[in-house]
Amino acid sequence: MSTEQQINTFVIVGGGTAGWIAASILSRALAHMPCKIRLIESPHIPTVGVGEATIPSIVDMLEYLKIPLADFIVKTNATFKYGIKFSDWHTIGQDYWHPFGYVGSKIDGRPFYQHWLKHKKHGGQTEFTDFSPAIALSKQNRFFIPDPKHPTNLSSSTYALHFDATLVAQYLTHYCLDKNVQHSLNHIQHVALNPEGQISHLLLEDGEQVNGDFFIDCSGQQSILMGKAMRIGYENWQHYLPVNKAVAAQSAALDPLPPYTRSVAHEHGWRWQIPLQNRTGNGYVYCDQYCTDSAAQDLLSKHVGEFITEPRTISFTTGKRQKMWHKNCLAIGLSSGFLEPLESTSIYLIMKAMLNFVQTLPSKKLHQAPINEFNRRMDHEYNCIRDFIILHYCETKRTDSDFWRMWQNLAIPDSLQTKLELFRAQGQLYHDTDDLFASDSWYSVYEGMGVRPDEYDPVIDSSDFTKIEQALLSSKVALEHNASKPLDHMAYLSRIKTK
Template identity: 45%
Template sequence: MNNSASLKHIVIAGGGTAGWMAAATLGNIFSASDTQITLIESSQIGTIGVGEATIPPFIAVIESLGIDLVDFIQHTQSSFKWGIQFVDWHTRGQSYFHPFGTLGQSIDGHDFFQCWLKSQTSDHPLPLMAHSKEAALAEHGAFFKPHEAANTPLASAQFALHVDASLVVKYLKRFAMAKGVRHIDAKIAQVKTHPSGDIAALQLDNGQQIEGDFFIDCTGFGGLLIEQTLASGYHDWRMFLPCNKAVTVPTAVSQPLNPFTIATARDAGWTWKIPLQHRTGNGYVFADDFCDDQQALDCLLSSVEEAPLDEPRFIPFRTGVRKQPWKANCLALGLAQGFLEPLESTAIHLVSKSLALFVRMFPSAGNNDILRNEFNRRVQQDYEEIRDFLILHYCETQRDDTDFWRWCQHDMPIPDSLQHKLAFFRHAGGLIPGVETLFQPTSWYAVFNGMGVQPQGYNPTLDALDAERLNLSLQRGAQGIAALAAQQPSHADFLRTYCPAHPPDTLTK
């Protein structure tokens, strides 16, 4: 097969998490080839730092690069995450947990969730999260020893990481450059195009002109290449998700060091609390139609328990996705591709999944319309799935104590795709099967249940099971999970023993 049409030079515009993830991924793939990867960023331009909480697929991404997970955790001062605790979303004073992993096990071939629904008609029903390994470990503030959990139900527990985005960038930068990625510190002064419309080169403020066969836009919300040059267009979803600003502030290490993120509903949005080994990340995502900047800042500062370590920072954003994330010979990643509020920690995942999809559909120097169209369709589908899942956290609220929550309860438009999911679940207590969906049944069931969405009943085939035996099986399973979780070391003790954080400056040595 003739490879003469392969790409010889891929240029990444912009650094940050998205840029250096792209550089690490492509640098790893092409390290032994003659394909050159160049990343251009300016040290004079700050980065937003996409996401400080991740979801389980991120672990696989790190390991697929051949990176030692313990080394990564130590150098990025990461902590572990079993899921997210949602406080005050359905009603004030109520909270629920969205765990990773799966819930229970099938019983005599019957779907576990349907078994649980049937058990709710008994005299002593157990809460749904009693059947989640991750929820039990989170409740105990614990992390398990993987080598000791091999033959127990904990072996299949799924975790993610809380990370310091700036340290992740440094780590991936070092990794990528060791793989041969070329790094240029300069500002992009001009984007030059071919008569065909493809991007030809980037003119830098230092006089250099960097030509390339393919370009990856990681220039943030502005989308210097994908939007300002190629006019991709943007699907604006503010009508569905009204939050359009965030204010953030890091604080000292929180105690206890919880192995989960906390998302607390506030008057005009929600605050996050993300515990790391060396500090705590905090932020308030809000809708400025219902709250001004000073009110948001006052709310955030009054909600933090530890001393601030830096000045608060405001970040405006526009929820949505590019109409063509891959257009001509340019792929947009990260904020240049789109943005969905970080309620379910999906920002870094969208970067890594887009990269994985791009690698699977990797272009040649010829016509790539078929690949490009399918890529764009799939990315759109991914964003719509996450958009719908985020809307579910708002639209089923029973809160009516502020204008924001009254709008969510009564006026928030619900996409047809989510209305269909809600109607199907209320009727059948199940989910419509999807193709490569990010949020698996556990996620939907956790939020449906936490937000008070109840099906009208369980699958009638469950009546073939003996009710007493079914309840006993569920009770034993829950007791086993609780007993195992109680035996595990605390999250803080596990980190101190097995992966204590290294000082941040060790990456430069």
């Protein structure tokens, strides 16, 4: 595009994780373009700072930003994450895992799950995730990064990170300042729109007028640009996902240090446990229709023990903005929507939105077709993740409280109903190449929540069942044996620190 058509000034409103990830990706993408990026952060509004667990895409983002993994881990008190251990979701006393990476591998060209399903229907005693390298390592609190030059049966594991969200914001602040992003601490007094409905400028508390060509709203649930100024509505999903509050507090570090997140279902919601090097992040997500704030805090205290920080209560409305890109404004993070942190997708949605944006970087003309396509893709991201989260609830067999009994009759989206019906027939997954969660994620949660197909794929009968049974048992033993060899998680982190 010509210089006259280029956007010259991007203004980001809001800091925290969303603001600084947005600024980082934008500054990296525009490194060789004559653009100015300015981030305005209110000194009056504290960041939420509880998005401390991620999925493997965080590693891709660090690589994109050319941030050394070891440096990031040391400076953010990060630990590694192989997946999530769920407790008491389907029934009290039952655990299941959602692992990262692959579970098993195809046999005779057919999905491993189908062969395992036949094994199970013939009385097999293994669990599906017994064949996950990530879970084999998690159970023994071991960690390693696979070497592509020396593959083993553990090499199909992938990992994410747990980290201190406040330290991440500080880390990315320094990253952005080194790339000449301008940073201001000021409060937005007024957002001015031009006759076409675009944002023309911002008026700050100190009287400064901030002009820009494009504005990115990272102001959290306030959504002062997209929501308040541009009046883009919010699609409320509370009827699908009724939890609407969380109480969060920190406690002492765990020993041994697990390389996974824990999610434990309780009477009116669920509790997270996120292990960092120097402390543990804890929270209880609940529905205030069934649980008071004080009762939620008491429950968290009962299961966590002594807090090292004051508990904070956070309110939220599950859902998404009706448009995430409108005219010359883009909503990122909580200003664009909120999905409860059950599957640690908040950082991913920030990153994905920004990468989608820079791939379709607009000119000053702001053509509508790319804007529509961006909104379509992000709507699809939110819908797919919403369905996956609902799956963790809607198949529960718990009836021990009003909260869990509610799920016996709660309506689910038609899209999820279609996926469930298809899977129940012969274990077939709804084909969606754009779904964040891959096949083994769906298989793991379906199995964990007691959703097992009536039949397996009949094509599986063409394989030698006796040989496959033997292969399954030997591979499980080999996986457990090899998973005992790497360093334990804490020792691996200590080695990174001393390099």
